[in-house]
Amino acid sequence: MTTQQLTAQIIKKKSFLCIGLDVDLNKIPEHLLQTEDPIFEFNKAIIDATHHLCVAYKPNTAFYEAYGLKGWKALEKTINYLNTNHPDIFTIADAKRGDIGNTSTMYAKAFFEDLAFDSVTVAPYMGKDSVEPFLAFKDKHTIMLALTSNQGAFDFQTKTVEGKELYKHVLETSKSWENSENLMYVVGATKAEYFTDIRKISPNSFLLVPGVGAQGGNLQDVCKYGISDNVGLLINSSRGIIYASNNNDFAEAAAAKAKELQQQMEVILNSK
Amino acid sequence: MTTQQLTAQIIKKKSFLCIGLDVDLNKIPEHLLQTEDPIFEFNKAIIDATHHLCVAYKPNTAFYEAYGLKGWKALEKTINYLNTNHPDIFTIADAKRGDIGNTSTMYAKAFFEDLAFDSVTVAPYMGKDSVEPFLAFKDKHTIMLALTSNQGAFDFQTKTVEGKELYKHVLETSKSWENSENLMYVVGATKAEYFTDIRKISPNSFLLVPGVGAQGGNLQDVCKYGISDNVGLLINSSRGIIYASNNNDFAEAAAAKAKELQQQMEVILNSK
Numbered sequence: 372m373t374t375q376q377l378t379a380q381i382i383k384k385k386s387f388l389c390i391g392l393d394v395d396l397n398k399i400p401e402h403l404l405q406t407e408d409p410i411f412e413f414n415k416a417i418i419d420a421t422h423h424l425c426v427a428y429k430p431n432t433a434f435y436e437a438y439g440l441k442g443w444k445a446l447e448k449t450i451n452y453l454n455t456n457h458p459d460i461f462t463i464a465d466a467k468r469g470d471i472g473n474t475s476t477m478y479a480k481a482f483f484e485d486l487a488f489d490s491v492t493v494a495p496y497m498g499k500d501s502v503e504p505f506l507a508f509k510d511k512h513t514i515m516l517a518l519t520s521n522q523g524a525f526d527f528q529t530k531t532v533e534g535k536e537l538y539k540h541v542l543e544t545s546k547s548w549e550n551s552e553n554l555m556y557v558v559g560a561t562k563a564e565y566f567t568d569i570r571k572i573s574p575n576s577f578l579l580v581p582g583v584g585a586q587g588g589n590l591q592d593v594c595k596y597g598i599s600d601n602v603g604l605l606i607n608s609s610r611g612i613i614y615a616s617n618n619n620d621f622a623e624a625a626a627a628k629a630k631e632l633q634q635q636m637e638v639i640l641n642s643k
Numbered sequence: 644m645t646t647q648q649l650t651a652q653i654i655k656k657k658s659f660l661c662i663g664l665d666v667d668l669n670k671i672p673e674h675l676l677q678t679e680d681p682i683f684e685f686n687k688a689i690i691d692a693t694h695h696l697c698v699a700y701k702p703n704t705a706f707y708e709a710y711g712l713k714g715w716k717a718l719e720k721t722i723n724y725l726n727t728n729h730p731d732i733f734t735i736a737d738a739k740r741g742d743i744g745n746t747s748t749m750y751a752k753a754f755f756e757d758l759a760f761d762s763v764t765v766a767p768y769m770g771k772d773s774v775e776p777f778l779a780f781k782d783k784h785t786i787m788l789a790l791t792s793n794q795g796a797f798d799f800q801t802k803t804v805e806g807k808e809l810y811k812h813v814l815e816t817s818k819s820w821e822n823s824e825n826l827m828y829v830v831g832a833t834k835a836e837y838f839t840d841i842r843k844i845s846p847n848s849f850l851l852v853p854g855v856g857a858q859g860g861n862l863q864d865v866c867k868y869g870i871s872d873n874v875g876l877l878i879n880s881s882r883g884i885i886y887a888s889n890n891n892d893f894a895e896a897a898a899a900k901a902k903e904l905q906q907q908m909e910v911i912l913n914s915k
Binding site for chain 2: 393431433439443447467468469472474475477478481482494495496498499501520521522523526527528531532537540541544581
């Protein structure tokens with residue numbers, strides 16, 4: 372999927388919502404635990420109830436790896452279900468990978484070829500040659516951590532390097548990498564005021580924004596400073612949507628929460 | 644395994660060699676491709692031929708994830724084979740993970756509980772609360788990236804932050820984290836002269852050192868500057884050992900290469 376197609380989906384659905392599929396077996400309705408593949412059944416129900424309200428789904432690989440082979444199988448089934456039934460939806464493997472060149476190529480194959488995700492999140496610490504192998508997949512997108520939504524973001528990301536914060540240095544440096552047009556960035560919603568500076572460096576890149584909802588970020592503030600000509604935002608909510616209820620009505624409750632966010636987004640898009 | 648037990652193994656085996664199990668199906672002997680699980684069969688043959696010459700094995704998860712479910716299954720079989728047959732060998736999941744707190748906990752469960760590795764590598768970019776969930780597993784070890792062996796290390800890791808290089812800032816900062824006694828660090832062999840400064844910050848931490856062999860690092864130089872009272876080094880070689888031959892004699896060839904390194908290490912340990 373190209374970024375133009377992604378923007379077209381956003382306009383069509385009046386939504387730039389991404390739903391995080393972070394399935395914790397301790398938090399899902401008990402009756403699902405009796406099924407053969409509770410993780411996939413949970414995801415399928417959430418997707419069936421919410422696909423018209425969002426433009427992207429983002430399974431975080433940690434929640435699948437924690438369940439070993441069964442988890443990996445559920446991840447495969449989830450992405451296959453999305454690609455088969457909702458090919459217009461943008462898919463993100465939230466994996467935060469990054470390694471030396473030949474190893475990053477293997478990760479890129481895992482997520483872009485074997486699992487056929489549209490995009491994967493990567494970490495910048497190992498620099499250019501750890502990210503370029505992902506960028507080499509020209510019909511895919513690489514979403515690099517810039518400024519994350521957790522408290523630990525202040526440990527290193529906001530420290531001053533060569534006169535600017537490290538996350539800005541990361542953003543600027545990455546612009547010179549080969550196929551950098553395939554880059555998007557993770558920018559946490561908990562620091563909305565930072566979006567002004569980020570848009571100076573990267574006016575139109577898509578930004579994946581976690582931290583709305585459970586982590587306390589505010590949608591209106593993020594959009595005020597972060598929205599671009601092509602919208603350029605994917606606002607993620609995970610726990611706030613998928614665990615809206617842990618009873619039999621979990622999917623309907625998730626849809627209601629997603630609808631709330633979609634309607635706020637519609638207002639923002641209409642006033643743009 | 645405690646670090647004291649690891650040092651005891653090093654003294655006993657006269658080796659601080661770690662062998663990287665980075666299995667690429669394009670590089671292994673053709674006859675193995677006919678078996679049901681070529682990745683595991685390759686690893687088993689390498690382990691059987693080299694276990695007396697090394698103190699650690701390090702599968703890089705990228706090489707397993709690239710093969711999907713089959714790859715994850717091969718990783719499970721490999722770690723089970725090691726834990727069953729060679730419980731004295733230190734095992735490293737080279738995964739370079741890192742995410743917000745509740746997600747890092749899921750990764751820690753994946754590698755420490757589900758797969759039962761002794762240690763896992765993590766990336767520092769997201770700071771304290773992305774690493775502490777790993778450190779909370781008190782009988783396990785968390786190996787954090789400090790200075791990596793690739794060219795991209797110079798993009799961010801060696802930039803100056805608050806008067807010192809970022810990798811030194813990462814090392815120093817991590818010393819204050821909860822359960823930091825469970826930390827080890829990745830330090831690339833290609834920059835042996837940096838070990839002097841690193842040992843000033845972290846005199847006795849174990850350092851996992853990639854970059855000897857295929858990436859051009861020199862064993863003697865690393866030991867000259869990096870060896871500590873408790874040895875404190877795990878020198879990793881992956882491609883240089885496991886792909887020493889791609890014929891039927893691949894395991895013997897790997898053992899011969901491992902033996903070469905072990906003998907150099909024996910000389911170093913004897914002169915210590």
